[in-house]
Amino acid sequence: MITPEKFPGAEIDPTGVLRFGGADTLALAKKYRTPLYVMDEDVLRANCREFRRGFEAAYPGETRVLYSAKAMTALEVMRTAADEGLGLDASSMGEVRGALLAGIEPGEIYLHGGFKKEQDLRDALRLGVGTIVLDSRDEALTLERLARASKRKPAVLLRVTPGIEAHTHHFIQTGRLDTKFGVPIAGGAALSLIAEILRSRSLELRGFHYHIGSQILDLKPYREAARRAADFIASLKSRLGYVPAEVNAGGSFPARYSSRQALPDVRRIARAVAGELSARLRESGVPLPRLVVEPGRAIAGPAGITLYTVGPVKTVPGVRSYVIVDGGLSDNPRPALYGAAYEAVIAGRASAPPDGNYRVCGSHCENDVLIKSLPLPSPRPGDVLAVFTTGAYNFSMSSNYNKFPRPAVVMLKNGKPRLIVKRETDGDLFAMDVITRRARATRGYRRPMKKSPPPTTGK
Amino acid sequence: MITPEKFPGAEIDPTGVLRFGGADTLALAKKYRTPLYVMDEDVLRANCREFRRGFEAAYPGETRVLYSAKAMTALEVMRTAADEGLGLDASSMGEVRGALLAGIEPGEIYLHGGFKKEQDLRDALRLGVGTIVLDSRDEALTLERLARASKRKPAVLLRVTPGIEAHTHHFIQTGRLDTKFGVPIAGGAALSLIAEILRSRSLELRGFHYHIGSQILDLKPYREAARRAADFIASLKSRLGYVPAEVNAGGSFPARYSSRQALPDVRRIARAVAGELSARLRESGVPLPRLVVEPGRAIAGPAGITLYTVGPVKTVPGVRSYVIVDGGLSDNPRPALYGAAYEAVIAGRASAPPDGNYRVCGSHCENDVLIKSLPLPSPRPGDVLAVFTTGAYNFSMSSNYNKFPRPAVVMLKNGKPRLIVKRETDGDLFAMDVITRRARATRGYRRPMKKSPPPTTGK
Numbered sequence: 001m002i003t004p005e006k007f008p009g010a011e012i013d014p015t016g017v018l019r020f021g022g023a024d025t026l027a028l029a030k031k032y033r034t035p036l037y038v039m040d041e042d043v044l045r046a047n048c049r050e051f052r053r054g055f056e057a058a059y060p061g062e063t064r065v066l067y068s069a070k071a072m073t074a075l076e077v078m079r080t081a082a083d084e085g086l087g088l089d090a091s092s093m094g095e096v097r098g099a100l101l102a103g104i105e106p107g108e109i110y111l112h113g114g115f116k117k118e119q120d121l122r123d124a125l126r127l128g129v130g131t132i133v134l135d136s137r138d139e140a141l142t143l144e145r146l147a148r149a150s151k152r153k154p155a156v157l158l159r160v161t162p163g164i165e166a167h168t169h170h171f172i173q174t175g176r177l178d179t180k181f182g183v184p185i186a187g188g189a190a191l192s193l194i195a196e197i198l199r200s201r202s203l204e205l206r207g208f209h210y211h212i213g214s215q216i217l218d219l220k221p222y223r224e225a226a227r228r229a230a231d232f233i234a235s236l237k238s239r240l241g242y243v244p245a246e247v248n249a250g251g252s253f254p255a256r257y258s259s260r261q262a263l264p265d266v267r268r269i270a271r272a273v274a275g276e277l278s279a280r281l282r283e284s285g286v287p288l289p290r291l292v293v294e295p296g297r298a299i300a301g302p303a304g305i306t307l308y309t310v311g312p313v314k315t316v317p318g319v320r321s322y323v324i325v326d327g328g329l330s331d332n333p334r335p336a337l338y339g340a341a342y343e344a345v346i347a348g349r350a351s352a353p354p355d356g357n358y359r360v361c362g363s364h365c366e367n368d369v370l371i372k373s374l375p376l377p378s379p380r381p382g383d384v385l386a387v388f389t390t391g392a393y394n395f396s397m398s399s400n401y402n403k404f405p406r407p408a409v410v411m412l413k414n415g416k417p418r419l420i421v422k423r424e425t426d427g428d429l430f431a432m433d434v435i436t437r438r439a440r441a442t443r444g445y446r447r448p449m450k451k452s453p454p455p456t457t458g459k
Numbered sequence: 460m461i462t463p464e465k466f467p468g469a470e471i472d473p474t475g476v477l478r479f480g481g482a483d484t485l486a487l488a489k490k491y492r493t494p495l496y497v498m499d500e501d502v503l504r505a506n507c508r509e510f511r512r513g514f515e516a517a518y519p520g521e522t523r524v525l526y527s528a529k530a531m532t533a534l535e536v537m538r539t540a541a542d543e544g545l546g547l548d549a550s551s552m553g554e555v556r557g558a559l560l561a562g563i564e565p566g567e568i569y570l571h572g573g574f575k576k577e578q579d580l581r582d583a584l585r586l587g588v589g590t591i592v593l594d595s596r597d598e599a600l601t602l603e604r605l606a607r608a609s610k611r612k613p614a615v616l617l618r619v620t621p622g623i624e625a626h627t628h629h630f631i632q633t634g635r636l637d638t639k640f641g642v643p644i645a646g647g648a649a650l651s652l653i654a655e656i657l658r659s660r661s662l663e664l665r666g667f668h669y670h671i672g673s674q675i676l677d678l679k680p681y682r683e684a685a686r687r688a689a690d691f692i693a694s695l696k697s698r699l700g701y702v703p704a705e706v707n708a709g710g711s712f713p714a715r716y717s718s719r720q721a722l723p724d725v726r727r728i729a730r731a732v733a734g735e736l737s738a739r740l741r742e743s744g745v746p747l748p749r750l751v752v753e754p755g756r757a758i759a760g761p762a763g764i765t766l767y768t769v770g771p772v773k774t775v776p777g778v779r780s781y782v783i784v785d786g787g788l789s790d791n792p793r794p795a796l797y798g799a800a801y802e803a804v805i806a807g808r809a810s811a812p813p814d815g816n817y818r819v820c821g822s823h824c825e826n827d828v829l830i831k832s833l834p835l836p837s838p839r840p841g842d843v844l845a846v847f848t849t850g851a852y853n854f855s856m857s858s859n860y861n862k863f864p865r866p867a868v869v870m871l872k873n874g875k876p877r878l879i880v881k882r883e884t885d886g887d888l889f890a891m892d893v894i895t896r897r898a899r900a901t902r903g904y905r906r907p908m909k910k911s912p913p914p915t916t917g918k
Binding site for chain 1: 594
């Protein structure tokens with residue numbers, strides 16, 4: 001049984017219609033068509049504040065929360081996080097450019113990435129990106145060379161791998177030793193690279209970054225990683241006489257995907273990370289560094305739902321019933337990529353008792369399963385299906401597979417919707433295709449379709 | 460050990476440089492930058508011809524080959540397949556619009572899809588799409604209603620499920636009974652729906668369609684499905700007095716992903732499908748229907764490679780070595796989605812003996828493994844990595860995850876490259892974002908970046 005009210009922003013009106021962020025979801029589906037991403041600004045802002053307060057309360061030193069933009073890259077979402085006082089964690093120069101476009105100060109941006117090209121580093125220096133998180137010795141050497149030439153002294157962190165095996169999907173398990181990311185603490189590689197960076201006159205080392213995975217529900221890995229970070233700081237102090245000004249503990253924070261799930265709240269996670277770090281540093285008499293965290297999924301995920309229109313409902317006798325919706329793999333690849341599980345309700349009958357379990361599929365030419373088994377009240381063609389917790393890694397991972405235009409994104413504030421990302425048109429789908437004059441003249445090409453106008457300014 | 464020459468279009472020049480489609484891959488990477496999709500028009504055309512000839516030779520009746528556009532949706536690829544006399548299999552109205560733009564006659568298009576909206580069916584009627592493949596009874600009823608109102612009589616096929624369990628990845632196994640697709644033959648649902656469609660004065664039933672999966676290497680499922688199709692035809696004749704004019708046996712045809720793989724060639728597969736179908740139909744004295752097949756992967760897959768630039772090469776002592784390239788999940792999600800295995804070589808040293816096995820990762824903020832273990836000759840930053848058989852389901856499934864611009868596509872003809880899809884710019888990444896005047900005035904937004912100009916006409 002699914003309890004929609006367990007999802008923030010969701011409520012059911014007296015007629016059984018799902019409301020989200022104070023808006024009637026059926027009216028949204030009608031006005032903006034489906035599939036449609038819907039974000040609730042209030043939930044987004046509340047989540048930002050919860051992280052700020054949670055870490056401020058749990059840590060005796062300075063704290064800083066960055067919004068991890070890769071979770072949801074719409075400019076308005078980046079802007080909203082910045083309005084709430086968060087800095088920005090960018091995973092590429094594309095995200096940096098988005099953040100700048102959204103009016104975020106370059107100094108507030110951290111640039112991550114396992115392979116930053118020389119041009120990326122050049123651009124980051126030129127644009128004044130606040131902190132560059134170095135992923136390898138080669139990258140440190142390249143940045144040093146560029147910094148020396150440009151007469152800038154960029155602030156850097158070194159990404160280290162604490163060697164934690166957190167229980168999460170193997171694709172998103174990044175803190176263990178066997179990873180492409182960062183430099184391992186074990187064996188001394190991280191320590192010796194830090195010693196090397198400290199000798200550089202062109203790089204300002206501010207500390208280190210670590211990240212243990214995604215959607216980590218258990219508190220133990222947070223504590224264990226913080227303990228290893230504290231021990232690493234102690235060894236940096238004793239071995240190199242160096243005390244980092246900053247420790248960036250990355251993301252990993254979970255979002256609620258299931259209404260039945262027991263989820264540690266932000267305060268508990270903050271206490272696990274910050275409590276362990278500060279307690280152990282105090283024991284070893286090391287001054288507390290600034291603690292930075294980078295929530296993305298936990299901020300944007302619960303702030304979003306996706307609305308679909310139900311198409312065919314098919315029963316394969318003796319096997320199961322299928323509900324096909326007008327989206328799928330292209331707007332939410334997470335079930336196919338990670339086996340991610342979602343919950344959903346029929347928006348118009350959100351409190352009706354289910355008459356059975358249905359397999360919800362998208363309409364791509366694949367099996368394209370969105371939800372393996374979902375209790376629903378006799379779904380019918382034309383119903384609107386609302387899938388919860390799709391605010392993170394849905395829009396940002398969306399594709400045009402099967403030449404489906406990517407959906408629009410609507411943001412709600414006090415129940416009032418505004419379009420923050422337009423739906424692609426059929427013309428946009430072929431906007432990058434090059435057709436030479438000769439091909440047009442000799443090979444029967446037709447005139448191109450209308451492309452979307454340049455970034456709107458609206459009213 | 461990888462043998463590049465096993466991949467069509469690939470050869471190694473005397474200096475050890477990989478050539479593809481007659482072009483120097485290092486020169487392509489330099490000129491067009493990386494990541495870069497490269498297609499060889501000659502391989503593409505040869506594959507189209509092989510399918511036409513293979514099925515013509517194997518089947519005593521009429522045959523028709525459709526290019527399954529979803530495999531690779533660039534307009535020039537659709538156009539090339541049409542130039543080779545293939546019809547077009549579209550999985551959505553987006554693909555239909557692309558096909559029309561590429562100058563393909565509407566009558567040559569088959570429209571598939573598990574959920575065609577009423578508007579899609581209306582548009583298909585209006586545009587004169589040649590064949591609509593019906594997926595359910597509801598869809599048949601809707602199309603009948605629309606056809607009656609529009610005074611057109613569209614040609615239709617019914618998609619049926621033969622109940623085959625082919626050995627392939629469960630996401631791309633579509634012919635078995637437990638599927639969202641089509642109407643099962645077992646239990647009589649397909650037969651009774653065909654009887655119903657035959658009574659309609661507004662639909663012209665041409666026959667049925669079935670599809671058993673993707674990348675099927677074993678010949679048995681092809682034969683078994685053809686046998687079931689033949690038996691179904693026999694029962695349609697005996698029970699309804701109806702002889703289908705057409706049987707569409709779908710796709711499933713494999714592409715070579717591994718240089719060591721034993722792959723049945725098109726002629727053998729054609730004999731398996733067509734031989735079984737025609738033999739059994741003759742036994743039961745039924746006139747041979749037109750046989751239609753829909754290769755996509757087998758045509759486009761081997762015609763494409765992807766060129767990446769190698770970035771950091773990292774050794775985690777005692778564990779493994781990582782090679783990070785400047786693309787990954789966003790341009791090729793198949794390893795993450797399906798566990799797909801690829802082969803690759805260092806383009807500049809394609810014949811050098813490997814010094815060990817490397818894990819090739821993309822540069823996304825995920826583990827983002829492209830190739831789990833690949834023998835390479837001491838890869839170095841700046842090397843170009845060429846991954847084989849990426850012509851299908853790479854470009855068409857690509858995303859902007861981590862705000863990576865989607866790569867350009869270059870087509871080679873007699874060794875000469877031409878750009879067929881432009882690389883996205885950073886401006887394109889935020890082209891759909893809506894920033895209101897008010898937000899711009901009050902919330903610190905900056906001026907948008909330049910978007911790509913409208914579809915080019917070039918020289």
